[in-house]
Amino acid sequence: MYGIIAFFRRHYFAVLFVALEFLSLYFVFKDNYYHQAGFFNSANSVAGSVYKTYNGITSYFNLASENERLAVENTMLHNTLGSTPDTSKHLKVAHTNPYGDQFNFITAQVIDNSTNQINNYLTLNIGKNQGVAEGMGVISPSGIVGVVIGVSDHYTVVMSLLHKNYQLSAMLKKGGAFGTITWDGGDFRFALLKQIPMSETVKVGDTIVSSGYSTLYPKGITVGTVETVEPVPTQYFYKIKVRLATNFKNLGFVYVVSDLMKKEKTELQDNAYKANEGK
């Protein structure tokens, strides 16, 4: 006993080091720590309010480009509605949306964002109180942005597409071949599209959209365009570099996508799996 006490007294510095380092690495490698508490990420009220104040000052510098983006989106929506200025029709449309009643969109402002880290995150100015939940998709007027991984009452943390753990089921708009979008670090303007078989024809400039296999995004949201296509020798897949449609450096307003049928879909799948296992 005295031996142990003497050991700790002599080596308390090393023991403290091991203990604190162990704790830090535990945080690093612990899976899904976001699901634990709102305190340990930028959704907590301290970090959230600092970013909100910061954004209150800096958002003015991007007003011109933000307005332009929203105007472009308005034009696009007008075009999809048709050009008849029939108010009754507009009112009716206002209650639905182009994706039917399955998806609901919540407007949010990006108050913190990064593009130069190995793993990038965004912080949004809305949270649980506005109906955001973990696992919801986030899109911008121009394309896919990321997925919600943490929410507090007033703030949301989003895993950006620019994150090594991010994966998205995407497809070629022309031809409809499915692949997976990932980010390999480096340039924030480009991502990789993998698993498109060599039997497909892929041309530079082809549009890539979300496939709708996941419950995160509606089908057909723009991801980007093909920048380069290379056949990988010894494999049956192309190596495709994608120019992302979303400009991650300059994100102002985004939409959180809430899939109203997500619960139904996952329950159905779970039940089907269970039923299958029972056999």
Place this chain on the structure above:
Amino acid sequence: MITDVAKNIARFLIFLLIQVSILKHLDLGRFINPFLYVIFILMLPIKSNQALVMILAFFTGLTIDMFYNTMGYNAAACVFMAYCRPRILRTYAPKGEYDTSAKPTIQSLGLPWVLSYVGTMVFLHHLVLFFLEAFTLSSFFSTLGIVIVSSISTVGLIVLSQFIMQRGRT
């Protein structure tokens, strides 16, 4: 004594704010990623209790992690840096021992001493931080490049900050 504590708390808050509001958004490419906030740990008095320094380093790192959404990464790097601190201080000690009034500043110990002390500490911190974040050795040289270039930018900012603080005092 009390003013020293107050000074350090003020330094912590100011550099934390600079880090998360300015430096985090100062997008200078993937290689230049300065972490100026470590200046708070580096400028703690030379004679302070080493265990206390390590605990402070841990919580400083955690606070930064909270803002960066990188839970544990900065804490691990800071704790490692604090663990190496006594040895580094001993290595660079002028003629064997520090004066009781010596502070880790340019004014007190000169620019060469500050450069070697700050340079070593920052390099160790960035080494742990960026390799932990990359987590693979496949991109070993690009990660090492990030460590070196970012270390230089951090050291530059720390020296600059020391000059500014020195100006403010006189």
